[in-house]
Amino acid sequence: MKILVTGGAGYVGSTLVPMLLEQGHKVRVLDNLRFGGQGLLPCCQNRFFELMLGDVCNEADVKKAVDGVDAIIHLAAIVGYPACKKEPQLAQAINVDSTALLLANRNADTRFLYASTGSIYGSIPDYICNEDTPRAPITLYGETKAKAEQLVLDAGNGIAYRYATAFGVSNRMRLDLMPNDFTYQAVKNRNLIVYEGGFKRTFVHVRDMARSFIFALERWDEVKDDVYNVGHESMNFTKEDVARKIMEHVDYYLHFAEVGTDADQRNYEVSYEKIRRKGFETTIDLDRGIAELVRAAKLISFQNPFTNV
Template sequence: MTWLITGGAGYIGAHVARAMTDAGERVLVLDDLSAGFPARLPADVPLVEGSALDGDLLKRVCAEHAVTGVVHLAARKQVGESVAQPTRYYRENVGGLATLLEAVAEAGIKRFLFSSSAAVYGNPDVDLITEDTPCAPVNPYGETKLTGEWLVRAAGRAHDISTVCLRYFNVAGAAAPELADTGVFNIVPMVFDRLTRDEAPRIFGDDYPTPDGTCIRDYIHVADLAEAHLAAARRLTGADASGDLTVNIGRGEGVSVRELITVIGEVTGDGRPAVVEARRPGDAPRAVASAALAAEKLGWTASRGVRDMVESAWQGWLLHHGG
């Protein structure tokens, strides 16, 4: 097997590349380096700089490297940006996927793993989100992920490609400081950024129908997420690989924003009280995964907790941002 990982030099992608390489898989990375860094990759992993929108390049890479499976992570993923630039998100996320699937079909590749998102569900009013929970995305990013799932399954049926779609929840942490998320778009680095600038963390709304009034989310350690990709890739090469599979990737445990900020304060030694601001439009009171199907179908369950995520993310923050 030779696995092509698109977006493999990014935050999540580099973790997937390392997990698969450590497990003995042969890996090749394609990344346009708009959010990725070559230094994140193991030294023996080839890197091709380019875009999933470049069909000729994709066909050449698949042929020259005898690719037999694809893990597709390359995508734009900022919700606010997707609202401001919907056409760009559809062009890159859906158009890039269509171009990639055309190359995959032409090359006769029979295994395809798609990086989806819990954003496909929107804001369902349920205690646990299962894979059967209706999908109703509330922003263009989530729409492109749901459209991507439809496209992956359709291409799978048309070209006899075995497919897996992983819908993952809120990703945090780092397997090593040098692999940490360098952006400030998710809640953990956003709080780190506030503390580093000697400012109090912010909570957007404390009047939700939850035990402490703040939103509840399911957080998954990026190293666990990488291991889920490895488990899915192994399934695609196993005896029960035919057809398509869609699973949630989460811990099945809810953590409130206030609880998370408390842990961050304990880890960083800066436990100043958070300031409460107005609610943000579109924030659901609760979004927690049912992780049962991933355990059943992939033999995978998360093993790392929230403190592990915060501690490892903090070490990465200190490496990349000083302190």
């Protein structure tokens, strides 16, 4: 297949694109390289890899990018509560408007795979969320992703994946994801302060996220025109659980603060039975993911020019 991956140089894309190439697909990446393109350097060895430097909000770029492709995997987004709050207009443009633009310019038979988020459920502590749970986003990030996934479902020949909180090592690393951030602080600072340790999240490794797209491409007729939570019930953990799991790998000081709050108030458990019935299972648990994050943290270094320590 010839596959367009928007935002392919990002955290998930730089993990997914090499997997697609390994399977023999032709992959075109549309990305503005806002965070650099180093994560895709190994892909340049493959003659089926194509980088299109452009903007998913620019119709000319989009028309060129969708030309001749069999499937579109739409990863380009302003991701997370803080980033969307910082640039709300850009979040609307990339998370919602670009989705509409891609859908309007694709051929009807072009498959559309959309990366949504469990953040659309908001804060629902009293029961387990499934795909029929009403959307109740409490952040701009959740709101924009909810709007975009509805566009995909209304357009047909598409799927929306509501991912758990991503974590793990990627070629384009992110340290703003909670398990990644906690692990980095534990390794580098040897201490961690956790607010609202009882808040529960559900997690999915970035490689399992990439695998889920390949799964959908291979079983398109079985999964299309629907929405799926992607993760596993065994990966529902509180923030305290994650911090204590890191302690099994790193000797550090852990403090639970009674004062202070996390601005992102998500607190929920999620069911993943629907996609499991289709045949998809995650493969990387929290312990394995934390172990690789510890190894990666030792390779990452930031120098503060205003300190002598």
